[in-house]
Amino acid sequence: MKRILNIQGKSQYDEDIKDKFRPSACGPVTAYVLLRHLLPQSLYQVNELYRLLGSTRIGLFKWRFLRNLRKLLGPGWHVVECGIAEVQQQIHAGRPVAAKFDKWFSRKWRGQYTFNYHWVPVIGYEKTEDDILLIIHDNGSRRYGSRIRQVSYQKNQEILSFIKMEPKA
Template sequence: MKTQLPIQGLSQYDSSIQTDFQTSACGPVTAYVLLNYLMPDTYSDTPNSLYDKLGVTRIGLFTHRFVRNMRIVLGSNWHIEKCSLHTALRELKNGRPVALKFDKYFSLKWNKKSTFAYHWVPLIGYEIENDELVLIIHDNGARNRESKIRKVSYSQNASILTFIRITPTSAI
């Protein structure tokens, strides 16, 4: 069984991203990618404007700021909250991607083997391979590389993951 949404990713190192934002732009790029998918042809912010609106710092975007400031950006017609894996998978089944944060540092798992140490990505799907849950993400690119779709092991990363759903209030 596989669910994968047809989402166009963006590299946080894209030439459209302000140079001094690029190393910490994964949060606003993730928000931008999700909002462009959820509100096609109507969402007007850029990753650069979201960088400021979400309150990103040079070390990244804290989860509570992502949630609080996305609520301000989107208003009362949207429900933004941390959610469980189960809810995140249900959101994907319902055609809505989820913001996914990898965070070894603030989860105090410094020595944990994981795909990323600290990184926001759009979660765009999942599948079961060999009885294991595999998450499908856009990785937000790297210097001189576009964002690409990757598969990551849920079990290897579970203890450092945070899921944020962005759902229209009419769908709740």
């Protein structure tokens, strides 16, 4: 079973993002992609989100992403961590989810993970016999732009966390 949302990605190395922000802009870019999909009227740009979410040169801490996105969206939204089952439910409801790969603060230094430290929007998934392949919009690098990729949940689950954003009923 495969499910994928039609979402426009963005590279953290795009020209409209300040040079000094680009190496650590994956969190704000992920928030930007999610906001643009969930709230098309949102006027926030990546450079502004970098500041509003509290990003630093070493990245965006999960607790800041949660706290500051809650402030930004206000009381009409749930912005909370979730597990893989809820990720699938959110995708079925038409809402992408933020994923954070973080081997440094997870203290899982020796594993072979897709990313060491990176925020990405999860835009779909595919169930296989023994795994769930997450379909992500990778926010790019110096060498390539934003692109859709599949990554193994099984291989990365020790360092993965997810954040969902959904309107309150």
